[in-house]
Amino acid sequence: ERSCSSLQHKSALPACVTGQKKMNSHESWSLSPEEFEIWDRLYRIKESDGIKEPVLPRVQFETLEKLEETPFPLQKPEEGAARELSLSEWSVWQNQPLPTSLVDHSDRCHLFIGAMEMMELMRHQQGDCSYEQELQPHLRMEDVNIAGDKRTPSMANPP
Amino acid sequence: MAAAGGEQQQMLTQRLKAAVHYTVGCLCQEVEEDKDVQFSKQSIAAISEITFRQCEIFARDLEMFARHAKRTTVTTEDVKLLARRSNSLLKYITQKSEELASSNMEQKEKKKKKSSAAKGERTPGEQEAAVTENEDSNMA
Numbered sequence: 699e700r701s702c703s704s705l706q707h708k709s710a711l712p713a714c715v716t717g718q719k720k721m722n723s724h725e726s727w728s729l730s731p732e733e734f735e736i737w738d739r740l741y742r743i744k745e746s747d748g749i750k751e752p753v754l755p756r757v758q759f760e761t762l763e764k765l766e767e768t769p770f771p772l773q774k775p776e777e778g779a780a781r782e783l784s785l786s787e788w789s790v791w792q793n794q795p796l797p798t799s800l801v802d803h804s805d806r807c808h809l810f811i812g813a814m815e816m817m818e819l820m821r822h823q824q825g826d827c828s829y830e831q832e833l834q835p836h837l838r839m840e841d842v843n844i845a846g847d848k849r850t851p852s853m854a855n856p857p
Numbered sequence: 858m859a860a861a862g863g864e865q866q867q868m869l870t871q872r873l874k875a876a877v878h879y880t881v882g883c884l885c886q887e888v889e890e891d892k893d894v895q896f897s898k899q900s901i902a903a904i905s906e907i908t909f910r911q912c913e914i915f916a917r918d919l920e921m922f923a924r925h926a927k928r929t930t931v932t933t934e935d936v937k938l939l940a941r942r943s944n945s946l947l948k949y950i951t952q953k954s955e956e957l958a959s960s961n962m963e964q965k966e967k968k969k970k971k972s973s974a975a976k977g978e979r980t981p982g983e984q985e986a987a988v989t990e991n992e993d994s995n996m997a
Binding site: 762817823825837841 | 905914
């Protein structure tokens, strides 16, 4: 049953429940009693499973007024009961494209991979920065905000 | 010739990256003073590179949003769409855009008064030219 539903996921939920008889109760948006039974038995996370409910991290802007951004109120289980899915825990794996199935990597995904690769290359640099040294000869002061000039940031030692 | 063009493209890219890097350096310094932390040169370089790449993404999206609305000119509405996924960001951008719009309006009003004061001495053709000029400077 499990393999059936994980492989043939093209229709909404357990694709194994086809056949005209069962389709009738499936016409509403919610699960039919049969589907609910399958979900409850195979997929629903229960206390006895000993695993924490997975939740996605919520967007928060450090520099902006914080508005509550929880479009999914369900994503708020009690403290400690949830496992927040991490987007940075495996960063050392992210400097190369990972395999795809049906959806290709997008341009922005490739840009992300490129940035991770660049950071990996700089990881062991101490002090002087190759990126800075490479770009410094190309800096034209008319391109940048003159107000920033007074601040003399690390890069601004005009030749 | 294609090679020369590519080389020039490369030079422009480097020049733009250098400008972004410089500006990111200034902004990071403000944060350093504000939060009492230090950024390594490498972290500033990484933020610059990410900012540069993010501009590619923004530019492509803005062009598509404008085209989606059958426009060839990108407007503030397209910029707001970039922020659609985050309520606080959208609110911030919308506020800024309203501020900009109202200060633009004020300037327009001032110029209108000025040009209507000078109206008597102008021929219709000259008036028209003056209006176009005003609109151009508002676009900038």
